[in-house]
Amino acid sequence: MPVTFTFGEWLSARSVIGSTLAELGGEYDNLWTITPEIGATLGEFRSLYPDRFVDVGIAEQVSIGLAAGLAYEGNIPVVSGMLPFLSMRALEQIRSDVCYPNLPVKIIGTHGGLVGNGGSTHYAVEDLALMCALTNMTVTSIADPLMAGDILRQSMKMSGPIYIRLGVGKSDMVLYEPGQHDIQIGKGIVARDGYDATIFTHGTTVAQALEAAETLGALGHSIRVIDMFTLKPIDADLIERCASETGGRFVVLEDHLAYGGLASRIADVIADRGIHLTAFERLGIPQVYAGFGGDEELRDKYGYGLTSTISAIMRVLAAK
């Protein structure tokens, strides 16, 4: 049974990322960190390796273009920032300067989903759709800070770019005990096993999916939870296996637009492979520019909170 608990601010995704980058900076003398003025997590790296740290100020486009220039010269640049801005203001730089020549630039940031209460300018809700559309890009979404550190470490060996989406550091959760799962980019994690239905999710909503499964477990339902933290390349074999092992009953839950993110990725696999399902429901952000509120409040308001998740699972369980 996975352990779900909050480690608190000191072990937020941001600080784990910060410590991991500082460690990796010692191991890789060609590792750089770049930020458009969102560099709090890079403090340790900056103090250890000031000659490999660049803060360009509030200028997302040059943060990515500069990273491409560094990568052309054999360096491994990690660009850290807020995803609503990196994924959109610098989208063309990511596409044409990084993905086109397939450079090993890592893009990592926070504020994926309706988190942080900044309003719609500050929510990255379409970022995964944009990033998944880019040839050569690997796309991940992670809530567990320890896992985010693992993925960053794994990404050092990759020859192409990767996008790592985090929520907001402070509220992130440690979902898995170290060593509990074999975590590999491109492979989904069976966060909880079950045989009546599968809920696929990623990032900040994994904890919510586990809670829903737990609640329904107490009522005698066996719900599988897949942490599909890699959206691209998608683990199509796991999707196919879940269809056959859990009665073809799927719920997809995500803190992203309901169309264009993980649900769409999974629907593509279902269509391409001709997988037969009994029921498919998607829970995510509808076509609105959301207003203000707490993370949970917004999920409840827009129909992908805990109660809605439990209801959706009940519906797919009841489907004939």
Next chain:
Amino acid sequence: MSTSISLSSEPKHTVAELEDLAYELREKLLYLCGNYEGAVHIGGDLSVADILTVLYHYGLNVDPTDIANPNRDRFILSKGHAAVCMYISMAMRGFFEFDDIVATYGQLGSAYGMHPCKVQLRGVEASTGSLGHGLPIAVGMAKSARQKGEKHRVFCVLGDGETGEGSIWEAAMAARSAQLGNLVAFVDRNHQLMTGFSEDRVVLEPYLGKWASFGWNTVSVDGHNMNDLVNIIDNLPSSDSTRPTVVICETIKGKGVDFMERNIAWHAGSLGAADLERAMAALESTRKVVSA
């Protein structure tokens, strides 16, 4: 240890030799333009031809037989639509065969296309084409050189039109902040966009003053005067210096072919056999004027 290492096997050219090379480059540009069925960005190729000649045959410390040498100067064509001018300049410098460019340009599977692709064409330093992207990449390369203690320079050629992109000015600030004296930008100031004259669309003047106010070392030059361009190269600040340099090259779009000069119709185009003959004759007449 501190001086840069010369990679070039080519002797330093005289101004007269460089003028001949620029003439040959223009001839080859017209020949390609007359033998390719599609449009070539001939106007901007001709405006930047003298700049690329002085770079590839005088300024850049490069060796076409050793393209990955870490000590080489880097060259980024931010105005990627002048790719043909770069390909031919590189061919004349020994990187490629001009005949290969003519034979395959724009064809399926060719490495020579409308905008340069690093992945497909060895010797190209960065994939460009979308305007406003080259200078930020050049800043990253110059920053890397500084961190590694490398003494080479990073040269970037921009069009004046693309400096309407905000990303250029983000890069200008980043370069100044990082004190990248090893970065040298040449702006092909031909005063024309695709469909009109730049000042009618966006006021770029005071142009040199804009760059100066961003903290760059600035110099203005006649971008078709080889003697002046050579002088600029000879007097570049040391790559150890702390200010990036921009050379504002006043140029004429379509330079060398009278019916193309400052003519909006010749941003891009193709030449039929008759037009090619006319263009070659026009080019030749400029040479007679110069040598008279």
